[in-house]
Amino acid sequence: MASVTQLGYLGLGVKDGGAWKQFATNVLGFEVNAGDDQGTFYLRMDEYHHRFLIHPGDDDLAYIGWEVPDSQTLQAVAARLDKAGVRVTLGTRDEADTRRVLDFIKFEDPSAIPTEIYYGPYLSERLFQPTRPLTGFRTGPLGLGHLVVYQRDLEKSIAFYRDVLGLRLSDFVHLTTPQGKLTAVFFHCNPRHHSIAFVETPPLPKRINHFMVELNALDDVGLGRDVCLQRGVPIPIDLGKHTNDRMVSFYMSNPSDFMVEYGWGGRSVDDSTWQVQHWTSGSIWGHPGLNDIAAKS
Numbered sequence: 001m002a003s004v005t006q007l008g009y010l011g012l013g014v015k016d017g018g019a020w021k022q023f024a025t026n027v028l029g030f031e032v033n034a035g036d037d038q039g040t041f042y043l044r045m046d047e048y049h050h051r052f053l054i055h056p057g058d059d060d061l062a063y064i065g066w067e068v069p070d071s072q073t074l075q076a077v078a079a080r081l082d083k084a085g086v087r088v089t090l091g092t093r094d095e096a097d098t099r100r101v102l103d104f105i106k107f108e109d110p111s112a113i114p115t116e117i118y119y120g121p122y123l124s125e126r127l128f129q130p131t132r133p134l135t136g137f138r139t140g141p142l143g144l145g146h147l148v149v150y151q152r153d154l155e156k157s158i159a160f161y162r163d164v165l166g167l168r169l170s171d172f173v174h175l176t177t178p179q180g181k182l183t184a185v186f187f188h189c190n191p192r193h194h195s196i197a198f199v200e201t202p203p204l205p206k207r208i209n210h211f212m213v214e215l216n217a218l219d220d221v222g223l224g225r226d227v228c229l230q231r232g233v234p235i236p237i238d239l240g241k242h243t244n245d246r247m248v249s250f251y252m253s254n255p256s257d258f259m260v261e262y263g264w265g266g267r268s269v270d271d272s273t274w275q276v277q278h279w280t281s282g283s284i285w286g287h288p289g290l291n292d293i294a295a296k297s
């Protein structure tokens, strides 16, 4: 089935652009590049022109951008969305230029999260230069990393992401939290263990729980944690290793008051042998407070 192939970009709406620029360069190690209009800017972490578009907004995820290889695939996925009764809009030339893509479509996922599918990203000729010492980010065909969002109806969302967008189920994590039982569902669209995961909750103030970027070296993660400690960046969930994707990571707060997971060592999924799994804990070791935060954020 024609499918999205990677998490290509995220649009974020932020109240304090200045704080985000500082955070992106000093803590995450991303390049900040000027946008086409005032108040908008790009964050770069690899050969792509950008992986994040930052707009003035309400401190939340503004949109998710999924990549497909070509226009035929874009049309095939658009046709499936249409058949599923999802209202699809074509991106305008101006909007496509802002995203530095050849073409894209827009729609909402089952929980009304603005979602886009594009093809033809612009890759910058200029080498990516991390803004603090680090070896780099593991991206390429694996996409920018992953994100975890809230969904209103687990079954509906599973059907949408699997049968309409074409992602594949990786696994389920059933957590017992102080607030009760919670199920997280993980999906992949390339060898990265998950590009998106979600938990079912009633509507919350934010759409997003966190996004994750993966570093090329464990030392990058440790040095990033040192930077957080030196700069007083809160670490809501400290170092640990996840059960399902085997990522060694910690979670820091960003200026929009949701989390960024900074990780290393994630496993790869081979679709020819992968079987859906389930776990009853999110971590093999560490990640203190993970269950509490998953339940109440």
Ligand code: FE
Pocket (backbone or CB within 6 Å): 146, 148, 210, 211, 212, 261
């Ligand atoms: Fe994560």
